[in-house]
Every structure is written in C-alpha cells, then in structure tokens.
Amino acid sequence: MLLFEPAGPPRAAVVLFHGGGLRHGSPEELTPHCTALAAEGILAAAAGYRLLGQGADHIGDCLADVRTEMAKFQAEFHNLAAPTLPLATGGSSAGGHLALLATLTGPHSGFDTLVLFNPIVDATLVAPEALTRALEPGTTAESISPLHLLRPGSPRTALFSGTADTIAPIESLRAFRDAMLGAGDVCELTEFEGAEHAFHYQEPCFGQVVAGTAGFLTRGR
Template identity: 45%
Template sequence: MLVMAACRESSMVYETVDGSKLPLLVFDPADGTPLAAGIVLFHGGGLRSGSADGLVAHCRELGSRGIFAVSAGYRLLGQGAASIDDCVADVRQAVEHFTRLAAARGLKPSCLASGGSSAGAHLALVAALTASGTTPTVPGPGVAAVVALNPAGLDLLAFSPERQRSIEQEVGIATGRAIEYSLIEFVRPGSPLMLIHHGTADEVEPIEHVRRFRDAMVQAGNECTLLEYEQAEHGFHYPGHSGHFEDVIDATARFLLDRSHAGPYGY
C-alpha cells in the first residue's frame, strides 16, 4: 500500500566529461522523517528518448518512505552522445555526484543503490558491474546494490546474430562489440546485491534471459532476487500502466530499508 507522506523536491545539475550539464531531480524525505537509504535511478527510452522526469513518480514515493531518491538524466544518442559509451560515462558521473549528496546527508555507501528502467537499468548495471573501459571489477565503494526495472541487455549473446547486429545499431554499440555490454558476461563473485522486477511477457528482454542472469549471479555467490510479474509486458511498473506500480514501490522500499537496518539481505 502506498504511503502518501510528503517529501521535499528540488533539482540541480551535474557535469559530464564533455562539460554538458544534466539534471538531477532530488527527493528528500520530509523534515523529521528518518533518512535510512538512498537510490539514484536512470530512465529508459532505448538511449534515444526519455528524461529524468520519467521516474519522478517512483522517486517521490520512495522519498515519502525515508529514502533519499534521485532521478538522473544522461546524454541521449543523437543528442550529445555519440555511442553507448557516452551514456555509461554519464551514469558513472551521476552516481559519483549522487554518492556525494548522500554522504552529505549522512548515508554510508552500504545504504546506497543505483538502478533504473529498461535501458537505464542496463546502464546502471554496466556501471555497477564493470570498471571504466568495461573491464570486470569488484564493485567499488559507490553503491552497494542495484534495483533494475525490466532491464535490457542482460544476455545479448542469447539473441540471434542478426538481432545482435540490430541491437548494436539501435543503441550505439560498435559492430561486433555486443559481448562488451552483455551483462551476464560480467557476473563475478562480489557483484552488487540486486533486485530485479520483470514481467513474464516482456517483449524486449525475454524472461528466460533474466532468469539465466539471476541464476548466474547466485551461482557466483551473489545475492540476486528476481520478482516476476505474471503476463506483465515491458514498462509494466509505471503508474496506471498495469496496476503493478504499488507492488514495485513496496518491494523496492523493503529491499532498500531492510539493508539499511541489517535485515535479511545481509547489510
């Protein structure tokens, strides 16, 4: 059940590596509400559309529950980004800025998460699972967890070669480099804790790919929870779209708050 307590809303910008200034929409719990956790979210849109406004409803609800929530923009293909690499670089910068804001509010890295929807979830996962240059790495101190809403790109090599080439063209990946952005390839012990929300009828990323990614995470000794929504299609988590918004917010808030209180997720 959604909690409709107020939160304080503000906006600011962060600077990308090329000097562009991009928005950060900030949602602080109302005065007097204990601050327990933080999350920065990145919108979907196939890297060619969308804006930070797309996840305002999610951040507003999380903010009302004592969670410091930020929705961040990033350069889009054809609108400042030459390739997916520019988008990933922006996400890294936004996460760094978010962690500084969170630290100023007294939040430790173990209480922080990144995430997003669709392509935004993919970007957040790439940044969390890899170092600069897509080299696998043990996660750094920035965030401890990722919340992915119908993520894309979990197992790109599971698509046919023709579909892989099409995806490369659609999202600005150089020809033949799909493997460098296929997230299952970067699963290692010590990967961030993850919560994935996904519909069983998702037409962009088949549920089988998501289950395979979850299994790989668990087999590597990581904690990865997959919440499946029966017959839900891509984008099911938005308000009024399919009736799942409240369930997604409830589960995400529990996931973040349980960690901050040393709950069942081990933090």
Template identity: 40%
Template sequence: MAESVLSQTFYPSPGGQELPLRLFSTAGAPRGAVLLFHGGGWLAGGPAMFDAHGRMLADRGLLVASAGYRLLGQGAASLADCVDDAVAAAGFFTALAAGYGLGPERIGLGGGSAGGQLALAAVLSRGVGAGALALFNPALDLRAPLPALTGSDQPLYTVLGLDAAAAGALSPMAMVGPGAPPCLIQHGTADRVVPIGQARRFQQAMVAAGNRCRLVEYDGADHGFFNPGAANADGVDNADGVDWCAATADVAAGFLLEHLKTARGAG
C-alpha cells in the same frame, strides 16, 4: 510521515554538459538512498519518468534521485558515453548523500530497461560502489536477438551501432562475477522487448557466482509495466487490478531498506 519534496539540480557530464538530477526527499533523516536511471532505449526518455517511484520510495524513507544522461544522437556518440554519465551521476549523488549522513554502502543504484543496463555497467564494470541494486525489466544482454526491436533475429547491438566486441563489453550478462551487491530484478513474464528468459539467466548466473539476486516475476506484464498506467501485454488494463507501479515501488523499497540498513555504518 511527511510528504516527499521534489527539487532539481545538475551534475557535470564528462561530455561537458550539465545534466539534470531530480531529487526526492522528506523532512526526516533518510534511512538509505537510491539513484535511478530512466529507460527509453538509450535514445529517448528523461529523469521525470521515475517521478512516481521517486515519490513513493522517498515516502518510505529513502533519499531518491533520478538522473538524466546523454542520449544516443543527442550528445552521446556511443553507449559508452551513456555509461560515463551514469558513473559521473553516481559520484555526484554519493557526494550529495554524504550531506545526509549516508556513506556509499548506504546508497543503491537502479534503473528501468536501458537505465538498468547503465546501473549494472556502472557497478559491475566501472567499479561504482553500491549497497544494493534495484532493477526494473533491465536490458541484460545486448548480444541476444530481440525481434521486438530489430524486426528480425538481429541482436540489439546492431540497432545501437555497436560491434560484437563492444556489445560484449557493455552487456551485464558478460559482467557477472563474484562480489556484486545484492540485486533485485522485477520483470514481466510477457515482456516482448527484453524477454523474461534474459532475467532468469542473469539471476541464475549471479547466484552461481555467489551473489544474492532476487527475481520477482509479474504474470502477463509487458515491458515498462512498472510505469504509471501500464497495460498488460494484450493492451488492456491490468486485469487483476494490481497497481504495478505501486507494487514495484513497495518491493523495491523493502529490498533496498533491508540491504542498505545492514551495510557498514548503518543506523
């Protein structure tokens, strides 16, 4: 199989900026597509954070994009601005993927941590069409206490400058309902930022609403375990020798290709 090629373009943000979108493709016709949003607590990070996954997913037959978005304090006045950018990026990528013969039902959305929240908000709250969701330790409940980030039992939304009502409107846990696309969550059991309990509750809520939601747990893995070179929760290298970056890319590729190929119009 041909190696993936990285290119970069820009999409128009509702805030007036041109924001980066990194694209991974191969010479062959893609079997599906996925748009990813990076993590960093809505305060930091950039689309290059998904370069490793972008290459591996593209090598497995997907057209892959990783989008930047306005960060809080750096163009985004609120978390809603970040969601607006995610929706705009999805629209831009949908048009781009159409040039490869891929309709919206052949496109998945995903992201890590804060980026997972953006992907979920775009699909579950803002009506962005997607054939599947692929998430890596996503932030699922902005109303839950997160001592690792707040230093107390304060919920995450207090750090983000939100009130309880706004946090509820932006929390994926509050968005669960019937009709969601198939969803994959990969999460570490030792995550100290977004505890595994959040992922388990979200998965249960999705299934109870009649949706397909698969949760894959990685024993001993901390937050961000899917990034290249990530360590265990105790700060040492992954003791079992598994390359979590490659493993999570394999699982995500299999899930996406399974569900996107069965979408309407798939070849």
C-alpha cells in the same frame, strides 16, 4: 538530476536512470517512483544521460554520463545520509542496463545495491540494427552484456520484470538471477505474470514495485 528527500533521516538511498532504448526518455519519467520512495523514507534521485543522436555517439558516452551522475549522487548521499546505509543505483530498461554496467565495469563505484525494472541484461538479444547503432567501433554485444560480465562480489540485486516482456525477456532475467546466485551473490527476481515491458509505470504494478524496492533497500546489505 532530480532529488527527492524524505521527511526524516534517510533509511537508504537510490539514484534511478530512465529507459527509452538510449534514444528517448528523461529523468521526469521516474518522478512518481522517486516521490513514492521518498515517502517510504528513502533518499531518491532520478537522473539522465546523453541520448544517441542527441550528444552521445555510442553507449560508452551514455555510460560515462551515468558514472558522473552516480558520483554526484554519492556526494549528496554523504551529505544527507549515514555512510552505513545502503547506497543503490538502478533504473528502468536501458537505464537499468547502464546502471548495471556502471557497477560491473571500471573502478569500484561504492554502490552496494541495485534495483532494476525490466532491465536489459543480455545485450546479445537486442535487435541487430539497434545494437549496431549503440556499440562503439570494435566492440561486441558481449562487452556491454551484464550477463556476460558478472563476477563474484557483484552488488546485491533486486529485479522486477513481467513475464510477457518481449524487449527484456523474462528468460534472460532468470538466467541472470541464476548466474548471480551461482556465484554466491544476492539476487531476487520478482515476476509479474502477463506484464509487458514498462509495466511498472501503472497500477497495480507501480505500487507493488515501489513497495518491493523500498523493502529490498531498507533490509540493508
């Protein structure tokens, strides 16, 4: 885990997980985002997990690592920030998917906020061959699909996505937002017209996503 502390007392805290389709990627990819968030007064961390074929046999192994990293970050949060501040997780693409699953399944994590960059929210739309490689034996796409796992009381969520994304289609993000709002929860979707998957790594989208993330986090719960 790479930790980025703000110069003064934190205004919020977030741990982000990288994308890469569960087969590629590293925490360093989100170093620019975390550096920029720390400059905005946010305690930020970039974290990783075992990848499929590189220590992980299925998505359950990846998810277990994400839960472990979230617990480590939560301990840092309690050491470095006031407990009344927002505690968030999230990430890009597959990393956002894992962070979202970690907050929707299993025991209550204590994370009350999510910030997600072009996340996978409907696993039923994933290419069959990729899905088969990721699933545990005996499980289905719905069992790892956040859209199918939503329940009232989900963490307040900010989504950032491009309208030309073919990996995490904007229609799935809109459906996820509408489902959260229909359950009485807070969900904001910021759309970037014509932007494709992983749009948030380059300007001008990078700066806009960082500003949007900082704004959402520091508005409180």
